Amino acid sequence: MRITFTPTTQYRNYQPRFTSNNCFYLSEQQNPIGTVSRMFREDLAWHKLALYEYANFHNTPKVQTLQFACSDGSESYTQAISLLETPGMSNEKFFPIQAMDINDNILDVAKSGLINFSKDDITRMKNMGLDINKYFEKTNDQISLRKLFPVAVTDIDFDTYKIKPTLKDKINFQKADMFEVLKNHKDESNTLVLCRNVLGYYSPLERTKFLNLLAEKLKPNSMVVIGSMEVSEKVDTELLYRNFAMLTQNIFRKIR
Numbered sequence: 381m382r383i384t385f386t387p388t389t390q391y392r393n394y395q396p397r398f399t400s401n402n403c404f405y406l407s408e409q410q411n412p413i414g415t416v417s418r419m420f421r422e423d424l425a426w427h428k429l430a431l432y433e434y435a436n437f438h439n440t441p442k443v444q445t446l447q448f449a450c451s452d453g454s455e456s457y458t459q460a461i462s463l464l465e466t467p468g469m470s471n472e473k474f475f476p477i478q479a480m481d482i483n484d485n486i487l488d489v490a491k492s493g494l495i496n497f498s499k500d501d502i503t504r505m506k507n508m509g510l511d512i513n514k515y516f517e518k519t520n521d522q523i524s525l526r527k528l529f530p531v532a533v534t535d536i537d538f539d540t541y542k543i544k545p546t547l548k549d550k551i552n553f554q555k556a557d558m559f560e561v562l563k564n565h566k567d568e569s570n571t572l573v574l575c576r577n578v579l580g581y582y583s584p585l586e587r588t589k590f591l592n593l594l595a596e597k598l599k600p601n602s603m604v605v606i607g608s609m610e611v612s613e614k615v616d617t618e619l620l621y622r623n624f625a626m627l628t629q630n631i632f633r634k635i636r
């Protein structure tokens with residue numbers, strides 16, 4: 381299938397805005413919307429994250445993975461595949477990943493069991509040597525969304541894939557506000573928070589509130605993973621001020 385696409389922004393009055401310029405989905409009126417989220421997003425060394433997860437939680441019986449702002453699920457599948465593809469490691473304690481987003485539309489995509497891959501997604505995964513067919517199966521089914529605002533589209537190819545049960549079973553998608561979840565979270569030094577490419581949509585005051593919550597709720601040994609948007613908003617430095625140490629780019633561990 382071929383539809384046209386122009387990078388643009390999805391506007392919603394009551395929710396933070398997010399840009400749309402990678403994969404896209406169709407509304408019931410056949411209006412496309414998109415998300416910049418994508419498989420193996422390049423601002424994180426995903427294989428390193430898996431290794432740090434295994435090393436850091438070596439003696440931890442159960443890990444609570446809170447994946448905030450999961451969007452269409454690209455990031456959830458990426459993290460799960462990274463754990464599953466690390467040889468010789470027992471991965472069950474990391475699953476299910478609790479993947480959350482505040483936006484009903486994009487969550488409908490995540491919950492659909494389907495995903496749209498652009499040609500870039502496919503190339504990126506093939507270049508990594510990943511056997512795509514192990515986790516995904518090409519389908520003619522289409523993902524439709526409810527209650528959408530239209531955006532313009534030009535020239536993008538995508539294919540729809542069904543997520544195979546071995547991967548789908550590793551993730552729980554739910555609607556949740558990351559501020560609320562964190563406020564109520566009980567950490568046992570076994571939490572991994574992914575909060576990537578979302579804090580930039582919030583005001584400095586709201587970002588500080590979120591960072592203070594992270595520092596208050598997470599105990600030593602728990603981890604936080606951020607994205608390039610957070611780095612451009614200096615969230616990395618702010619984490620250092622709050623007793624997190626950087627393990628490697630965009631991956632932090634609470635130390636005190």
Ligand SMILES: C[S@@+](CC[C@H](N)C(=O)[O-])C[C@H]1O[C@@H](n2cnc3c(N)ncnc32)[C@H](O)[C@@H]1O
Nearest residue numbers: 398417418449451481482483557558576577578
């Ligand atoms: C640009 S996408 C980032 C997706 C993904 N984390 C990535 O890095 O590719 C931002 C997502 O954050 C979600 N979001 C915004 N505020 C949120 C909140 N308070 N709680 C949970 N999700 C939120 C939006 O709905 C959107 O799907």
